[in-house]
Amino acid sequence: MTETKKLWARRGIAGLAATLALITGTATASFAGTAPAAPEPRLSGSAGGVLTKAFGSWAGDPVKFQIEARGGPGTTKGRFQVFHGNSRTGGVVAELEGKITCLLVGGEVAVATGVITRGQANLTNDKNTDVTGQKVSFTVHDNGRSDRLYWMWGFMNAPINDCQGTAPILKTSHGDFKVRD
Structure with missing residues (x-):
């Protein structure tokens, strides 16, 4: 594998990891933000x-x-x-x-x-x-x-x-x- 392909592969893995982290963080924040609040007496x-x-x-x-x-x-x-x-x-x-x-x-x-x-x-x-x-x-x-x-x-x-x-x-x-x- 040439150096250029290795660089793109590393960027692809890093980009995929960043994208997954972003999706997971957004999903977690999104679920946390929509959780029903406890009813108020x-x-x-x-x-x-x-x-x-x-x-x-x-x-x-x-x-x-x-x-x-x-x-x-x-x-x-x-x-x-x-x-x-x-x-x-x-x-x-x-x-x-x-x-x-x-x-x-x-x-x-x-x-x-x-x-x-x-x-x-x-x-x-x-x-x-x-x-x-x-x-x-x-x-x-x-x-x-x-x-x-x-x-x-x-x-x-x-x-x-x-x-x-x-x-x-x-x-x-x-x-x-x-x-x-």
Whole structure:
């Protein structure tokens, strides 16, 4: 074999090796770039109902919750809005909004905690109290169109830690929450 043929043969092998490396690297990068991401935990929707006897003097009052949250502990993003009306006076017991700071999801149940960024509560029928900065907790059981939820308010002297919840005892009468694990 002449020197020219040997040189072209070496270049051909080197070129083939470079081409294979490029194809393999591109294929690996391409597969890695299209791998499905792990699903992100979510709680979304809006639902409400009428408070039962278990809620004492607030029994009969209408409540409505809207929650949008995604992520997990340390990466949670989201917002909430709450309305609690007074069935006897037609007034407002509480109206709140804020940001979700922690979300835990297990199957059909989600616990979301957050901080009120704007809100008023009238718990004594005397005067509205600014509850901005207080912690809140929501527990939601996504049971199709028959969800259950419960909530705790820091301004009601309930100690609330991040991602802490309680049993969801209120069955909603309208709306729907979706929990995705």
